[in-house]
Amino acid sequence: MTYQRVLLKISGEALMGNLGYGIDPKVVANIAQEIKEVISHNIQLAIVVGGGNIFRGVKAASAGMDRATADYVGMIATVMNAMTLQDALEQISVPTRVLTAIAMQEVAEPYIRRRAIRHLEKGRVIVFGAGSGNPFFTTDTTAALRAAEIDAEVVFKATKVDGVYDSDPQLNPNARRYISLNYSHVLTHDLRVMDSTAISLCKENNIPIIVFNLSIQGNIIRAIRGETVGTIVGGSCDVK
Template identity: 80%
Template structure:
């Protein structure tokens, strides 16, 4: 199965590569080129980016900071990442719009659903920043929300592992990778794919989630073409 409109969920950590903090411009350029390959193939792509490479609200709140304040700071970090990705994309000729759920009119468009869809239809990449604009919700949940709003056919959850396993493959060499999973299995077994709110939202709107390894070059375009990469959530339980 190939897709025509996808939503790519990038963690903030994906942008820092092997660095301990911040943004690795080389890694961002590589990700931008992969996104460009998708656009040049005629597929519409939107991106939700996290901010964990700069600030993690949950960690800060655990250390005593007010949770809502910490989450708002994290949202601002995601806008920094969104602007960085926009710059990398536009340097290689891919028109890109950043839409922020928190008003930052000098830096980004406000999030407007119809405008986002129109950008996609015109072949532009839309990068959603500032999460959902509300504290206590993760960028995973934002990805599920935006995917439903723009009628994306699938969420690509780009990670550093090649799918979902029945055990930690770094600890258990006999861990088996799932080829597909039901939403219920992920929720019932508390698998660390996305948070439960995001999974439930995807289940309600019948949006599959494809989990794959971002560090393997070409995986995004392979996923767009429907090639077997990673684990798909939304089907039935099958291990490889």
């Protein structure tokens, strides 16, 4: 395997499936099965999950809600997703721990870096909830931050698209998908792979980012094996 310790970022929208809101149990069950296969290869896996399927802080703030309050509500939504994913994993015998940046001791462990690493070393999946615990920061930034903290070798950004394009493929049928990109190109051209803070963190810590379609079965393990899946950020610029 190419990678032994991986940070997987799953958007809240990915858990929604084709629903307009909330969590699709079938989608979560499928993701759990993919994760179980990953763990069977002795890969250490940490997950950061978003909350956009339940509540999006930026959207609520734009509608007049206090931004910090809206972001805290969004963080709580990520904990709901994290607990749902934990339940799906434990139902198929994958030991899982939810660690939250906001104390919720009745339902999850507090995030402590050394504890998180110890869980990984013991073969447990860890799911980070409540973002970074701070308003004004996205779960993309949380993914980059946690990846650096736990010494992850790579960040997998699992989305609904099969990579990064030079323009919106839904609007431009001639849009070209990048096979690889460097961090500077992403920042300069505002490609929205992740927010600029997350990209900068990964650049500073030399952590590659692989963007791929989560709905295609087997993509996670293919990416771990080093197969060409989606777009890798951290190399040279190459367009398909």
